Amino acid sequence: MAKKLIEAENISKYYRLGVLGSRSLKEDLKHWWAGNLKKSLEPTDPESKRDIWALRDINFFVQQGEVLGLIGKNGAGKSTLLKIISRITLPTTGRISGNGRIASLLEVGTGFHGELTGRENIYLNGNIMGMKKKEIDRKFDEIIEFSGVSRFLDTPVKRYSSGMYVRLAFSVAAHLDPEILVIDEVLAVGDAEFQQKSMTKIKSISREEGKTILFVSHNIQTIRNVCNRALVLDMGKIVALGDTESVLASYAKLSRDQLLDNDFSQQAVLPGNDNIRIIRVELIPKYLNQFQVIDIRTDLSIRFEFIYQSKEAGDLMVILQVFKNSGELIFELASADYNFKNGRVKGESAIPGNFLNDGLYYISLAFVKNSSTRLFYYESCLSFDVEDYKDSDSNYGKWSGIVRPAFPLNLTQEH
Amino acid sequence: MEKNADWQWEISSHRPWFRLNLRELFNYKDLIFRFVRRDIIASYQQTILGPIWVFLQPLFSTFVYFIIFSRVAKISTDGIPPFLFYLPGTIIWSYFADCVNATMNTFQINAYIFNKVYFPRIIVPLSTILFHSFRISIQLLLFLVVCSVYAFKGNPVHLSWQVLLVPILIILTACFALGGGLIISVLTAKYRDLDNMTQFLLRLFMFAAPVVYPASLIPLKYKFLFWLNPLTPVIEIFRSSFFKSHPLPIPYLLLSFLTTFIILTTGIVLFNKREIQIMDVI
Numbered sequence: 001m002a003k004k005l006i007e008a009e010n011i012s013k014y015y016r017l018g019v020l021g022s023r024s025l026k027e028d029l030k031h032w033w034a035g036n037l038k039k040s041l042e043p044t045d046p047e048s049k050r051d052i053w054a055l056r057d058i059n060f061f062v063q064q065g066e067v068l069g070l071i072g073k074n075g076a077g078k079s080t081l082l083k084i085i086s087r088i089t090l091p092t093t094g095r096i097s098g099n100g101r102i103a104s105l106l107e108v109g110t111g112f113h114g115e116l117t118g119r120e121n122i123y124l125n126g127n128i129m130g131m132k133k134k135e136i137d138r139k140f141d142e143i144i145e146f147s148g149v150s151r152f153l154d155t156p157v158k159r160y161s162s163g164m165y166v167r168l169a170f171s172v173a174a175h176l177d178p179e180i181l182v183i184d185e186v187l188a189v190g191d192a193e194f195q196q197k198s199m200t201k202i203k204s205i206s207r208e209e210g211k212t213i214l215f216v217s218h219n220i221q222t223i224r225n226v227c228n229r230a231l232v233l234d235m236g237k238i239v240a241l242g243d244t245e246s247v248l249a250s251y252a253k254l255s256r257d258q259l260l261d262n263d264f265s266q267q268a269v270l271p272g273n274d275n276i277r278i279i280r281v282e283l284i285p286k287y288l289n290q291f292q293v294i295d296i297r298t299d300l301s302i303r304f305e306f307i308y309q310s311k312e313a314g315d316l317m318v319i320l321q322v323f324k325n326s327g328e329l330i331f332e333l334a335s336a337d338y339n340f341k342n343g344r345v346k347g348e349s350a351i352p353g354n355f356l357n358d359g360l361y362y363i364s365l366a367f368v369k370n371s372s373t374r375l376f377y378y379e380s381c382l383s384f385d386v387e388d389y390k391d392s393d394s395n396y397g398k399w400s401g402i403v404r405p406a407f408p409l410n411l412t413q414e415h
Numbered sequence: 416m417e418k419n420a421d422w423q424w425e426i427s428s429h430r431p432w433f434r435l436n437l438r439e440l441f442n443y444k445d446l447i448f449r450f451v452r453r454d455i456i457a458s459y460q461q462t463i464l465g466p467i468w469v470f471l472q473p474l475f476s477t478f479v480y481f482i483i484f485s486r487v488a489k490i491s492t493d494g495i496p497p498f499l500f501y502l503p504g505t506i507i508w509s510y511f512a513d514c515v516n517a518t519m520n521t522f523q524i525n526a527y528i529f530n531k532v533y534f535p536r537i538i539v540p541l542s543t544i545l546f547h548s549f550r551i552s553i554q555l556l557l558f559l560v561v562c563s564v565y566a567f568k569g570n571p572v573h574l575s576w577q578v579l580l581v582p583i584l585i586i587l588t589a590c591f592a593l594g595g596g597l598i599i600s601v602l603t604a605k606y607r608d609l610d611n612m613t614q615f616l617l618r619l620f621m622f623a624a625p626v627v628y629p630a631s632l633i634p635l636k637y638k639f640l641f642w643l644n645p646l647t648p649v650i651e652i653f654r655s656s657f658f659k660s661h662p663l664p665i666p667y668l669l670l671s672f673l674t675t676f677i678i679l680t681t682g683i684v685l686f687n688k689r690e691i692q693i694m695d696v697i
Contacts, residue, residue, distance in 0.1 A: 115461075
């Protein structure tokens with residue numbers, strides 16, 4: 001069995017949130033007076049929003065030469081764990097032991113100074129990341145070549161474009177030479193070409209140079225491409241740990257708190273009002289992988305059923321609206337007006353794959369009578385998460401645009 | 416499963432009270448000098464006069480003190496030409512004040528780095544002190560030039576052997592400033608109220624040191640308290656070594672060594688104990 005380079009035992013991290021002020025001073029004094037820090041760590045009020053456990057009883061190890069992926073949603077505790085391993089913050093309890101030099105890439109270009117030239121900043125950033133001057137001297141040419149900004153080496157970096165800045169910064173980071181590398185999702189920067197280059201570099205660091213890497217991402221594809229083991233965090237706890245494929249499967253289950261199915265048929269009171277009562281709304285993805293994750297290629301169909309009770313006759317129309325998580329309306333679909341009789345009505349719609357961009361979406365339904373009176377608005381009745389899909393050769397990074405249709409764009413060579 | 420008996424490093428919530436890892440510090444020596452270099456380059460970017468500002472700052476203050484305290488208030492300068500009297504006091508005082516100011520704000524100013532990368536945090540204050548030491552060295556050269564001009568014109572300048580103590584006096588000032596700054600930095604990190612207070616106290620503190628008046632003006636009953644301030648022997652010995660050749664106030668000098676040692680040790684211990692936890696409350 002390979003040698004363990006990092007071992008974490010019972011790591012927990014407790015944060016006190018809220019504004020620092022006279023109240024926190026009072027508490028501090030009380031704790032200090034009580035002289036019992038251990039006791040004071042427990043939130044005095046369990047419902048209190050001011051205290052959270054960002055991590056709870058984390059145990060894991062990293063072996064030499066492996067790439068361990070850390071996945072989890074925002075706020076799951078990924079960054080906190082990275083910060084503890086990087087010795088930026090202390091754990092509240094527990095211990096991490098390790099062998100070898102760690103370099104943390106929680107950000108590219110840490111400490112870059114705008115007034116200094118590119119050359120000076122390479123040295124500054126390298127020294128901050130723990131490299132010695134001689135080491136940087138040795139790798140200097142390589143760093144410049146990789147960054148592709150050699151022409152601007154003696155220009156202050158404040159005159160750089162943000163793309164050049166990131167290139168230079170990542171190049172320094174890529175030439176660190178620690179035994180253990182801790183990488184946050186800093187790669188989601190720069191243009192697509194450079195991201196691809198960075199990702200290839202990371203892969204080669206792990207495969208060819210045999211480096212041990214701890215890699216944080218919330219993108220399943222990236223984790224699958226790079227990591228041989230993975231760890232899923234949720235609400236500060238480890239929910240899965242093991243080889244990448246099996247862990248990703250359980251991550252998919254975790255992310256199913258998206259609302260795909262609203263079935264009220266067993267309920268006594270149906271949501272709605274006197275005119276409309278909702279029986280069921282569901283989104284049915286046609287999954288393309290065994291993890292049952294909706295990605296940008298997945299066809300989605302939407303089905304709903306409701307009871308229509310109108311006192312006077314009139315035409316009914318249903319409008320289906322798809323919103324981005326940010327509240328931006330992406331598009332709406334309207335059914336044809338039709339004079340339905342009172343009773344059950346079924347509806348069906350579909351969003352084809354290769355249309356939506358990746359991201360979080362929600363769907364609302366509006367029930368409109370005679371094209372003018374809104375009978376009922378069922379807000380965000382469905383929500384779902386569209387994952388990016390990348391085959392290993394394609395670019396990394398966010399595809400721009402509101403939608404991402406696979407319309408044809410073909411080139412032909414003319415003779 | 417193989418059990419690694421000995422680990423090279425360990426992270427836990429426990430931080431011992433005394434932990435000064437000199438070997439680790441030595442490993443980061445390149446970073447210390449890199450920060451000094453950064454500060455030197457950055458401080459004169461986009462200025463027309465550039466490095467000349469190092470000279471102009473003490474000259475301006477000296478001129479202002481000369482007008483206010485010598486011409487208007489007519490405070491004695493112990494028989495030393497007023498300009499020569501104020502210049503060293505100003506240089507040493509601003510060195511001290513700059514060092515304290517930079518050190519006490521270590522966490523606030525560098526939070527953006529401290530939140531992303533680990534290195535021994537003490538490197539930042541150390542490099543700031545070195546940066547200001549570089550400046551004071553240049554300023555002291557200026558003082559020598561001004562001195563020789565005065566001497567050439569027939570003013571009394573008597574160099575004594577005490578001049579050899581000047582480097583020690585500067586180091587003493589640096590240690591005092593570093594220790595004080597570290598203590599303040601730890602205390603003010605969480606509650607900024609103290610920050611406002613220290614700014615104010617630091618300004619007052621200038622008048623507790625013989626910057627704009629000679630120590631001989633202090634009434635006898637306050638003498639001990641006055642000399643307890645490590646800056647008093649520093650400035651007084653500096654002046655005396657150039658102009659007066661007073662006998663060396665050995666007991667007071669030793670006392671200020673002791674005071675400085677206590678303050679510096681307290682500062683380093685506190686800083687080492689708290690350097691990581693503080694980042695959670697910045």
